[in-house]
Each structure stands twice: as C-alpha cells, then as structure tokens.
Amino acid sequence: MGPSGTDTDPRNWKQCAWNNDDTSDIGLIKDCSFNKTKDDTALRVVYQGNLYLSGCGGCCKRWFITFNGAECSGPLPIDAVLWIGNTGENNHRPGFIEGYCNNIHKGKIRVGINIGNCKGYGNSNGQTGWNSVSRLIIEELPPTCLQGSPGLPGRNGVNGHNGSPGRDGRDGAKGEKGVTGTPGSLGAKGEMGASGTDTDHRNWKQCAWKSSDGRDIGLIKAC
Numbered sequence: 001m002g003p004s005g006t007d008t009d010p011r012n013w014k015q016c017a018w019n020n021d022d023t024s025d026i027g028l029i030k031d032c033s034f035n036k037t038k039d040d041t042a043l044r045v046v047y048q049g050n051l052y053l054s055g056c057g058g059c060c061k062r063w064f065i066t067f068n069g070a071e072c073s074g075p076l077p078i079d080a081v082l083w084i085g086n087t088g089e090n091n092h093r094p095g096f097i098e099g100y101c102n103n104i105h106k107g108k109i110r111v112g113i114n115i116g117n118c119k120g121y122g123n124s125n126g127q128t129g130w131n132s133v134s135r136l137i138i139e140e141l142p143p144t145c146l147q148g149s150p151g152l153p154g155r156n157g158v159n160g161h162n163g164s165p166g167r168d169g170r171d172g173a174k175g176e177k178g179v180t181g182t183p184g185s186l187g188a189k190g191e192m193g194a195s196g197t198d199t200d201h202r203n204w205k206q207c208a209w210k211s212s213d214g215r216d217i218g219l220i221k222a223c
Contacts, residue, residue, distance in 0.1 A: 015135055021129055022129050028114050033110055035109075043101050044139040047095065047135070048137075058083075064114050067109055068110050075206075078098070078101065092131070099208070163181035
C-alpha cells in the first residue's frame with residue numbers, strides 16, 4: 001500500500017462581527033481585512049444584519065459588497081436592494097446578502113459592506129444594523145477539484161516458455177506447425193503509486209444575472 005496522502009490545505013475563512021446602528025445613507029458601513037492565499041481561487045462573502053428604509057415613498061436603497069473599494073466583476077456585483085412604496089412604512093427587516101467573486105488577486109483584501117442609492121432613484125433615509133449584531137463572513141474556495149498524481153506502472157510479467165518444435169513433413173510437403181508453448185505465469189502486481197495530494201472536494205456553482213422580471217407566477221430563473 002502506498003504512503004498516506006498529505007493533508008489538505010486548511011479552510012481559509014474569517015468572520016467579522018459588530019453591534020452598531022449605522023445611519024449612513026451613502027458609503028462604507030464596515031470592512032473586514034482578509035488574507036487571500038492564491039490567485040486562482042474564489043471568495044464567498046456573506047453579510048447578515050438589519051436593513052432599514054423609511055421616511056419616503058417610492059424610494060430605494062442598495063446594499064453591496066466591495067473588494068478593496070471596488071465591486072465584484074467576476075461575474076457580477078454582490079448586492080441587494082430595498083424598496084418601499086408608502087411614506088408611513090417603518091419596518092426593520094433582517095438582511096442577508098451572499099455571493100461568490102472570482103478574479104481577485106492573492107494578498108490582503110478589504111471586504112466591505114456598503115450602502116448607496118438604487119439606479120434611477122435619489123437619496124433617501126437608510127439605516128444598517130438596528131438593535132442587532134451584523135457580520136461579514138469571508139471564505140476562500142478552490143476553483144476546481146484537482147486530481148492526484150498517477151501511480152507508478154507495474155513491473156513486466158515473466159516471458160512464456162518456447163513451444164516444442166514441429167515434426168518434419170514428407171519431402172516437398174510443408175511440415176506441421178509446432179505445438180504452442182504454454183503461457184507464462186502472470187507477473188507480480190506492481191507497487192501501488194503514491195497517493196495524490198487531497199484537495200478540498202467542494203462541489204459548488206454560482207449563477208448570477210441582472211434583469212427585472214415582472215411575472216407574478218412561474219419560474220424566474222433556473223441554474
């Protein structure tokens with residue numbers, strides 16, 4: 001039996017949590033420093049916290065994730081919007097924003113939760129984190145599952161014995177074919193190749209799109 005494979009890389013993740021009522025209408029709410037170890041990995045980001053919009057009618061606020069101050073472009077931004085129709089609405093809602101982002105270089109990354117205005121809407125009264133804990137969860141994920149190295153080939157088997165010579169035929173006639181030799185025994189089984197390096201076999205996929213769907217019943221999107 002080959003030697004045991006090496007341990008997988010430990011999971012690289014971090015959580016930043018805070019308890020603060022932020023009344024900013026535009027700008028960074030909170031960021032969290034994360035050390036990304038590889039260039040070809042993806043980052044999974046989750047924001048959990050309270051979202052609030054009030055004092056206006058037909059207004060909209062947007063919460064979004066940034067990486068070193070820029071939104072995700074691999075493939076699309078990670079965001080959520082909140083719209084209210086009536087000035088008298090005063091509801092504090094639990095918020096959950098999650099997504100995956102590719103094409104981020106390794107090294108120190110500042111991952112932030114931000115608030116801003118929705119496209120096509122003016123400024124309005126937003127609030128983040130009312131009377132509860134907010135958190136950012138960041139995790140580095142491998143792009144694919146890698147295969148281990150192939151094992152070493154087995155040794156060649158022992159050659160079979162030569163067959164007995166054929167009998168002489170009559171003059172002018174072709175001699176009979178000699179008796180076929182017995183097959184050689186099978187060679188010994190080759191040694192087992194070294195185990196490949198294990199990876200974090202996480203099977204994941206993200207489907208993202210940016211469109212407004214006005215249907216009241218039926219499938220919106222399949223992945």
